Amino acid sequence: MFDGQFVFTQLMHFLPRREFNACVERYQGQRRERGFSCRDQFLCLAFAQLTYRESLRDIETCLRALEPKLYHAGFRGQVSRSTLADANRAHDWRIYSDFAQILIRRARRLYASERLAVDLEQTVYALDSTTIDLCLSLFPWAKFRRRKGAVKLHTLLDLRGSIPCFIHISHGKMHDLLVLDQLPIEPGAFYVMDRGYVDFARLHRFTQHSAFFVTRAKRNLDATRRSRRPVDKSLGLRCDQTILLSGPKSSRLYPDPLRRVAFYDVPTQRRFAFLTNNFALPALTIAELYRSRWQVELFFKWIKQHLRIKAFYGTSDNAVKTQVWIAVSVYVLVAIIKKELRLDRSLADILQILSVTLFEKTQLFEALSVKNPPVSEQAFPNQLKLFD
Structure with a gap:
């Protein structure tokens, strides 16, 4: 039987308390x-993400208005703007x-059984980055341009459920392909990325x-071309070749054969050439795999629209990373609850x-469930009919 807890309290019960305490101890x-x-x-920061708070003052004002309820919601400390700012600066991200x-x-x-856009049993990841603009005078550590600051979110997205399984937060000047040095590589998995990540020494690590x-x-x-x-061609395919790199440097960095698949997209009237080290899948599946990379772009668009990661509650490196990781935790928590x-609702609706x-x-x-209350055929039984 329902014991009368707040929705926020029930939501936080999905978080493993023991594991959180272990991270704090670590x-x-x-x-x-x-x-x-x-x-x-x-x-506090999860509340800010869920209720779209814009600043520390906004968080403090709203939570103090709910002060009689905070203890039952799990809060134990006194919420104030200065205390929260100190925590963002001091607590390790x-x-x-x-x-x-x-x-x-x-x-x-939970999402391991979700279907992919292509019929594959292996795990498929999409790798990309998004840039968040910052004021250089407030965030001097986040250098991007001469008079502009930014941070980059390098994200590896599991396409089953659109779950971000690896995120690296860097300043805006970091080149995308450098994140390949830190990427955990899972044997047998597929990694889909755009041509900004073409570095043959780093791609050879996947092989x-x-x-x-x-x-x-x-x-x-x-x-x-070797073969x-x-x-x-009625499917849009133009060629499926086995190639060897000929450049003096590239052939040394990647000495193994590669597969080149050319595809013509009729709606956009564009020609694409794909490189892969997989020789078993059909050529059309390779093209469809690259098309599924668009999910990571949709993920970036979604979190920027629905989570607080474009404006930050602190200006230090630690505060920015803390806010981003708590935003990711909230996103994943909502995905867990949905499953x-x-x-039946979307994550945005939830x-x-x-x-x-x-x-x-x-x-x-x-x-959170979809409610369709029954409509009574006779809503007003005492109402006389105007027309028979």
Whole structure:
């Protein structure tokens, strides 16, 4: 039977408390609590993400208006703008990064049976980055241009469920392909990325780890054709070749054969050339795999529209990374709730509902489920009929 807890309290019950405490202990987050713990900080910033708060003052004003309810919602520290600012500066962002990874592993298990756009049993990842503009005078560590600051979110997205499983936050000047040095490579998985990641020494790591990549070939690719396979041009395919790199440097960095698939997209009237180290899949599947990379672009658009990652509550490196990782945790938490409660609503709809029901005493499933109340045929039994 429902015990009358707030929606926010029920939501936080989906977070593993023991694992969170282990992350705090790992980075000694309790050493600088001063009456405002890492959990209090997480709850405040999660509330800010779920209710679209714009600033620390906004968070403080709203939470103090709910002060009689905060203890029952899990808050233990006194919420104030200065205390939250100190926590954003002092509490190690890696606490929330490690905790987000725990939630990500849980979400990936829940979405492991989701269907892909292509018929594959292997895991498919899409790799890309997005840039968030910042004021250079307020964020001097985030150098991007001469008079402009920015941070980059380098993201590896599991296309089953659109779950971000790897995120690296850097200043805006970091080149995209450098993140390949930090990328965990899973044997047998497919990694789909655009041609900004074409670096043959780094791509060869995928082959060495028995993983597969799909990317676009650059126009000045220096290669010789070893063999070719027949293709059905009515499907848009133009060629399917096995090639060897011919450049003096590229041939040394990637000595193994590569597969080149050319595809013509009729709606856009554009020709694409793809490179991959997989020789078993049909050529059309390679083209469809690259088309599925668009999901990571949709993910970036979604989080910028529905989460607070374009304006930050602190100006330090630690505060920015803390806010991003808590935003990721909230996104993954909503995805977990959607799956575990078997909700038919979209993630955006769930966030919209949560934003106005967090401190209502309603059962979480009832608040988020699609309700279609029955329409009575005789709504006003005493109403006389005008027409027979």
